[in-house]
Amino acid sequence: MSKIVYVTRRERFNAAHRLYNPAWDDAKNAEMFGKCANVNWHGHNYDLFVTVRGVPAPDTGFCIDLKVLSDMIKDLVIEKLDHRNLNLDVDFMTGILASTENLAIAIWEQLEAPINANGCSLHSIKLYETENNFVEYFGGK
Amino acid sequence: MSKIVYVTRRERFNAAHRLYNPAWDDAKNAEMFGKCANVNWHGHNYDLFVTVRGVPAPDTGFCIDLKVLSDMIKDLVIEKLDHRNLNLDVDFMTGILASTENLAIAIWEQLEAPINANGCSLHSIKLYETENNFVEYFGGK
Amino acid sequence: MSKIVYVTRRERFNAAHRLYNPAWDDAKNAEMFGKCANVNWHGHNYDLFVTVRGVPAPDTGFCIDLKVLSDMIKDLVIEKLDHRNLNLDVDFMTGILASTENLAIAIWEQLEAPINANGCSLHSIKLYETENNFVEYFGGK
Amino acid sequence: MSKIVYVTRRERFNAAHRLYNPAWDDAKNAEMFGKCANVNWHGHNYDLFVTVRGVPAPDTGFCIDLKVLSDMIKDLVIEKLDHRNLNLDVDFMTGILASTENLAIAIWEQLEAPINANGCSLHSIKLYETENNFVEYFGGK
Amino acid sequence: MSKIVYVTRRERFNAAHRLYNPAWDDAKNAEMFGKCANVNWHGHNYDLFVTVRGVPAPDTGFCIDLKVLSDMIKDLVIEKLDHRNLNLDVDFMTGILASTENLAIAIWEQLEAPINANGCSLHSIKLYETENNFVEYFGGK
Amino acid sequence: MSKIVYVTRRERFNAAHRLYNPAWDDAKNAEMFGKCANVNWHGHNYDLFVTVRGVPAPDTGFCIDLKVLSDMIKDLVIEKLDHRNLNLDVDFMTGILASTENLAIAIWEQLEAPINANGCSLHSIKLYETENNFVEYFGGK
Numbered sequence: 126m127s128k129i130v131y132v133t134r135r136e137r138f139n140a141a142h143r144l145y146n147p148a149w150d151d152a153k154n155a156e157m158f159g160k161c162a163n164v165n166w167h168g169h170n171y172d173l174f175v176t177v178r179g180v181p182a183p184d185t186g187f188c189i190d191l192k193v194l195s196d197m198i199k200d201l202v203i204e205k206l207d208h209r210n211l212n213l214d215v216d217f218m219t220g221i222l223a224s225t226e227n228l229a230i231a232i233w234e235q236l237e238a239p240i241n242a243n244g245c246s247l248h249s250i251k252l253y254e255t256e257n258n259f260v261e262y263f264g265g266k
Numbered sequence: 267m268s269k270i271v272y273v274t275r276r277e278r279f280n281a282a283h284r285l286y287n288p289a290w291d292d293a294k295n296a297e298m299f300g301k302c303a304n305v306n307w308h309g310h311n312y313d314l315f316v317t318v319r320g321v322p323a324p325d326t327g328f329c330i331d332l333k334v335l336s337d338m339i340k341d342l343v344i345e346k347l348d349h350r351n352l353n354l355d356v357d358f359m360t361g362i363l364a365s366t367e368n369l370a371i372a373i374w375e376q377l378e379a380p381i382n383a384n385g386c387s388l389h390s391i392k393l394y395e396t397e398n399n400f401v402e403y404f405g406g407k
Numbered sequence: 408m409s410k411i412v413y414v415t416r417r418e419r420f421n422a423a424h425r426l427y428n429p430a431w432d433d434a435k436n437a438e439m440f441g442k443c444a445n446v447n448w449h450g451h452n453y454d455l456f457v458t459v460r461g462v463p464a465p466d467t468g469f470c471i472d473l474k475v476l477s478d479m480i481k482d483l484v485i486e487k488l489d490h491r492n493l494n495l496d497v498d499f500m501t502g503i504l505a506s507t508e509n510l511a512i513a514i515w516e517q518l519e520a521p522i523n524a525n526g527c528s529l530h531s532i533k534l535y536e537t538e539n540n541f542v543e544y545f546g547g548k
Numbered sequence: 549m550s551k552i553v554y555v556t557r558r559e560r561f562n563a564a565h566r567l568y569n570p571a572w573d574d575a576k577n578a579e580m581f582g583k584c585a586n587v588n589w590h591g592h593n594y595d596l597f598v599t600v601r602g603v604p605a606p607d608t609g610f611c612i613d614l615k616v617l618s619d620m621i622k623d624l625v626i627e628k629l630d631h632r633n634l635n636l637d638v639d640f641m642t643g644i645l646a647s648t649e650n651l652a653i654a655i656w657e658q659l660e661a662p663i664n665a666n667g668c669s670l671h672s673i674k675l676y677e678t679e680n681n682f683v684e685y686f687g688g689k
Numbered sequence: 690m691s692k693i694v695y696v697t698r699r700e701r702f703n704a705a706h707r708l709y710n711p712a713w714d715d716a717k718n719a720e721m722f723g724k725c726a727n728v729n730w731h732g733h734n735y736d737l738f739v740t741v742r743g744v745p746a747p748d749t750g751f752c753i754d755l756k757v758l759s760d761m762i763k764d765l766v767i768e769k770l771d772h773r774n775l776n777l778d779v780d781f782m783t784g785i786l787a788s789t790e791n792l793a794i795a796i797w798e799q800l801e802a803p804i805n806a807n808g809c810s811l812h813s814i815k816l817y818e819t820e821n822n823f824v825e826y827f828g829g830k
Numbered sequence: 831m832s833k834i835v836y837v838t839r840r841e842r843f844n845a846a847h848r849l850y851n852p853a854w855d856d857a858k859n860a861e862m863f864g865k866c867a868n869v870n871w872h873g874h875n876y877d878l879f880v881t882v883r884g885v886p887a888p889d890t891g892f893c894i895d896l897k898v899l900s901d902m903i904k905d906l907v908i909e910k911l912d913h914r915n916l917n918l919d920v921d922f923m924t925g926i927l928a929s930t931e932n933l934a935i936a937i938w939e940q941l942e943a944p945i946n947a948n949g950c951s952l953h954s955i956k957l958y959e960t961e962n963n964f965v966e967y968f969g970g971k
Contacts, residue, residue, distance in 0.1 A: 128688040130649045135680040139819065141705040141730035146325055157326060159333065165774035166705035168732005170819055176684075184569055185580060186647025191681055192582065210729035224327025226271045255703065255734055257276040258332055261317075265269040280537065282423040282448035287607055298608060300615065306492035307423035309450005311537055351447035365609025367553045396421065396452055398558040399614055402599075406551040410970040412931045417962040428748055439749060441756065458966075466851055467862060468929025473963055474864065506750025508694045539699040540755055543740075547692040562960065564846040564871040588915035589846040591873005593960055633870035678844065678875055710889055721890060723897065788891030790835045821840040822896055825881075829833040 131248055132188045133176040136198045141168040142211035142223040166210065171228075172253035173202070175236060179245030189245050197243075201235045225254045229262040237264070272389055273329045274317040277339045282309040283352035283364040307351065312369075313394035314343070316377060320386030330386050338384075342376045366395045370403040378405070413530055414470045415458040418480045420489035423450040424505040427494065448492065453510075454535035455484070457518060461527030471527050479525075483517045507536045511544040519546070554671055555611045556599045559621045561630035564591040565646040568635065589633065594651075595676035596625070598659060602668030612668050620666075624658045648677045652685040660687070695812055696752045697740040700762045705732040706775035706787040730774065735792075736817035737766070739800060743809030753809050761807075765799045789818045793826040801828070836953055837893045838881040841903045846873040847916035847928040871915065876933075877958035878907070880941060884950030894950050902948075906940045930959045934967040942969070 143166050144158035154162040161167070175198055179188030205215050211223040217235055221227050229252040240247045253259040284307050285299035295303040302308070316339055320329030346356050352364040358376055362368050370393045381388045394400040425448050426440035436444040443449070457480055461470030487497050493505040499517055503509050511534040522529045535541040566589050567581035577585040584590070598621055602611030628638050634646040640658055644650050652675040663670045676682040707730050708722035718726040725731070739762055743752030769779050775787040781799055785791050793816040804811045817823040848871050849863035859867040866872070880903055884893030910920050916928040922940055926932050934957040945952045958964040 128653055128685075130652065131684040131686075132649065133682050133684070137819075139731050139733050141732040144327070148325070160772035163772050163774070163778070165777045166730050166732065167703050167772040167774070168705040168730065169703050170734040181647065181649040181653075184571070184645075186567070186645035186650045188649055188683075208724035208727050208731040210727070210731070213729045214727070222325075222327035224322065226273065226322040226329055227327045229271065230269055230322075255701075259274050260329075261272040261274070262269075263272075278537075280449050280451050282450040285609070289607070301490035304490050304492070304496070306495045307448050307450065308421050308490040308492070309423040309448065310421050311452040349442035349445050349449040351445070351449070354447045355445070363607075363609035365604065367555065367604040367611055368609045370553065371551055371604075396419075400556050401611075402554040402556070403551070404554075410935055410967070412934065413966040413968075414931065415964050415966070426750070430748070463929060463931040463935075466853070466927075468849070468927035468932045470931055470965075504748075504750035506745060508696065508745040508752055509750045511694065512692055512745075541697050542752075543695040543697070544692070545695075560960075562872050562874050564873040583913035586913050586915070586919070588918045589871050589873065590844050590913040590915070591846040591871065592844050593875040631865035631868050631872040633868070633872070636870045637868070678842075708891070712889070786889075786891035788886065790837065790886040790893055791891045793835065794833055794886075823838050824893075825836040825838070826833070827836075 127180045129178060129180055130188050131176050131178050132191070132194070132245075133174050134191055134194050134198060136173050136175070136195065136203050137170065138173065138203050138207035139168065139170050140206050140209050140211050141166040143167065144222065144224060145212065146222060166212075169254050171206070172259075173198070173232065174249075174251035174253075175232075175240075176248040176251070177240055177245045178248040189240075189243055193243065194240070197236065197239055201239060202232050225252055225258065225260045226262075228252060229260045230265075233262050233264060268321045270319060270321055271329050272317050272319050273332070273335070273386075274315050275332055275335050275339060277314050277316070277336065277344050278311065279314065279344050279348035280309065280311050281347050281350050281352050282307040284308065285363065285365060286353065287363060307353075310395050312347070313400075314339070314373065315390075315392035316373075316381075317389040317392070318381055318386045319389040330381075330384055334384065335381070338377065338380055342380060343373050366393055366399065366401045367403075369393060370401050371406075374403050374405060409462045411460060411462055412470050413458050413460050414473070414476070414527075415456050416473055416476050416480060418455050418457070418477065418485050419452065420455065420485050421450065421452050422488050422491050422493050423448040424493035425449065426504065426506060428504060448494075451536050453488070454541075455480070455514065456531075456533035456535075457522075458530040458533070459522055459527045460530040471522075471525055475525065476522070479521055480518065483521060484514050507534055507540065507542045508544075510534060511542045512547075515544050515546060550603045552601060552603055553611050554599050554601050555614070555617070555668075556597050557614055557617050557621060559596050559598070559618065559626050560593065561596065561626050562591065562593050563629050563632050563634050564589040565634035566590065567645065567647060569645060589635075592677050594629070595682075596621070596655065597672075597674035598663075599671040599674070600663055600668045601671040612663075612666055616666065617663070620659065620662055624662060625655050648675055648681065648683045649685075651675060652683045653688075656685050656687060691744045693742060693744055694752050695740050695742050696755070696758070696809075697738050698755055698758050698762060700737050700739070700759065700767050701734065702737065702767050702771035703732065703734050704770050704773050704775050705730040707731065708786065708788060709776065710786060730776075733818050735770070736823075737762070737796065738813075738815035738817075739796075739804075740812040740815070741804055741809045742812040753804075753807055757807065758804070761803055762800065765803060766796050789816055789822065789824045790826075792816060793824045794829075797826050797828060832885045834883060834885055835893050836881050836883050837896070837899070837950075838879050839896055839899050839903060841878050841880070841900065841908050842875065843878065843908050843912035844873065844875050845911050845914050845916050846871040848872065849927065849929060850917065851927060871917075874959050876911070877964075878903070878937065879954075879956035880945075881953040881956070882945055882950045883953040894945075894948055898948065899945070902944055903941065906944060907937050930957055930963065930965045931967075933957060934965045935970075938967050938969060
């Protein structure tokens with residue numbers, strides 16, 4: 126019987142963003158998003174938890190080498206998000222409203238194929254915007 | 267394909283309580299609940315995590331506006347629990363043994379209908395009594 | 408030259424209390440202390456940090472054996488506060504308004520002589536009432 | 549209708565270990581495990597979260613008495629792991645590569661039968677090796 | 690003898706900023722500040738700890754009413770910083786390089802007179818930019 | 831007037847150690863140090879906070895570039911401690927009893943001269959062994 130284990134790696138990034146729908150004028154954006162729509166941006170320290178699902182290999186005891194997982198997350202996600210503006214600087218967020226929900230989905234889409242090519246499967250993205258607010262994404266299920 | 271995201275909001279409250287079964291005498295309560303049965307009460311800083319399940323709206327990127335969610339939690343739950351005695355002051359805990367398990371169930375029952383009326387669905391209540399003890403409730407499943 | 412090191416031990420207790428000045432009527436207490444004056448009490452998870460000052464002994468590398476320090480704190484303070492009512496159950500708080508400030512001073516007074524009899528000196532009491540509020544006491548200096 | 553609640557208890561232990569496959573020579577171990585293969589060991593403060601699943605009893609409000617659960621975890625797991633060497637000192641880790649994944653599985657196997665004999669069922673083991681790395685095990689599912 | 694106690698209140702704000710010296714060109718700013726100079730900004734969740742020094746009043750047990758302290762911090766500091774751009778939106782940061790050091794000094798200067806007018810004295814500003822970086826300011830001493 | 835600010839950088843390392851005085855036999859070591867004397871070692875996740883004291887430079891707003899400070903700590907301390915055995919592998923701990931007190935002093939002695947050569951001065955070393963135990967060293971004062 127295979128014994129499935131879920132392994133999680135935390136990475137962090139600091140970014141600027143604003144909540145803004147370009148189909149709306151500034152007044153409507155301010156009404157809907159409040160101070161989160163500030164035209165001069167605000168920002169956060171984001172905490173990202175990436176969970177993968179797999180069976181520990183007999184010779185290493187690993188589902189996935191955490192160094193490999195950490196490098197994938199850094200190369201594919203953190204490098205593009207850290208010390209950036211989520212609305213202006215990030216190729217995989219172009220045209221997407223920069224809510225935490227949408228950002229978690231976009232991070233999943235960056236990581237799913239590369240992680241699954243490593244013999245385990247991406248299970249979830251958990252993304253903290255503040256200590257009081259976080260979202261989780263399990264591939265849409 | 268709809269992309270379901272789970273969104274969590276943390277709120278906090280500070281309350282007094284005791285573990286006490288009125289069908290038992292004081293000796294039996296002390297035997298079963300130990301120092302948690304102290305007749306003069308004790309208390310906790312409770313950390314409450316409310317998770318809702320939904321699909322981000324195209325125009326806001328939100329499953330639910332966190333301001334709306336936070337206000338619902340505060341109005342329906344925190345206002346009634348914070349700086350209160352769970353055994354004496356809380357209408358929705360009347361006649362219920364004030365364990366963390368029962369409190370989580372009662373909080374779910376306060377929030378389920380109002381949250382579900384907002385276009386997403388209540389997924390879980392996570393309630394920390396101390397840094398070492400917490401419970402989760404998923405509607406009984 | 409002696410090398411002074413500051414050593415800190417954390418202990419925790421959960422207690423009920425209310426802010427209440429017996430020289431005032433209930434209306435005045437409610438006006439001054441708000442919801443903290445609730446007649447049916449509320450409570451907290453308190454985090455207590457006790458810092459002692461000393462020179463590490465050559466044969467142990469210790470300023471003070473942390474097992475000894477922990478036992479002193481538990482016997483003299485935690486045992487009397489944990490799962491208690493700070494206004495009703497605690498001998499060393501009798502007649503003292505149960506603010507965090509006064510509680511920190513009272514804890515210092517319980518610990519100062521016993522700790523100083525162990526070859527080091529009590530340096531500070533740091534007491535968290537919530538994650539947002541804490542006090543420190545250095546013996547009045 | 550029965551209302552299932554999930555109850556979690558945290559316990560902690562501090563241990564030494566190394567990642568080492570005896571079928572490989574030192575060079576291969578160093579290549580595969582990097583600094584984690586250090587022959588003179590390294591160590592961690594492990595945080596262990598044990599989650600049990602049950603229905604609160606009407607007379608106590610408990611799925612399981614947390615004192616009972618804590619004592620089981622301490623007797624069966626913490627006592628054997630705390631201030632030990634995971635590779636050399638732990639009967640239930642003999643012959644097992646001391647990865648966090650394997651340790652979580654081994655802890656599950658120690659606890660499953662005793663907890664299930666108490667009228668609830670073991671749901672998960674969550675084990676933090678560092679603030680950035682943790683694993684979860686749900687019995688292999 | 691008066692018994693001085695130090696009371697601390699935590700408040701939080703989320704802001705965008707960049708490190709930028711207008712006397713330098715972009716290349717020099719990038720060389721000196723690295724990714725912190727990103728022209729499109731980045732941001733942080735800042736944690737602010739304000740410590741005041743005073744003697745608990747006999748009738749309240751308070752050095753300062755924490756509600757009063759919290760309101761002062763919110764009105765004079767948080768309201769101006771939260772969901773803002775530190776370089777563009779904050780009157781008391783105009784012309785000041787937006788380092789954590791300079792921000793802590795500026796916050797002190799906003800709070801010192803109003804807090805000291807309340808019968809206690811401002812002792813320190815502690816400002817976290819990330820979990821790994823923080824600064825403290827004691828009025829320049 | 832110069833405005834002194836205190837800047838702190840956190841770094842982390844994971845190490846094995848035991849408390850052991852070679853002048854004592856095993857029985858005496860076990861008596862004095864309990865389970866901390868385990869001959870097969872145990873280990874910890876250490877959290878290290880290095881605080882420096884300085885005046886922010888007008889052109890950068892920095893007391894010290896945190897990248898420079900972080901690199902100094904990593905090169906001079908973390909590189910030598912992380913994933914090591916404090917009793918066997920660390921040149922600057924040779925012949926020193928591996929208590930947290932002594933380790934904090936030794937870390938100070940590694941960092942004092944290099945940091946002070948950078949135009950600010952080392953103020954303190956704060957070293958957590960567990961969430962409940964930490965020490966601080968201010969150069970012996």
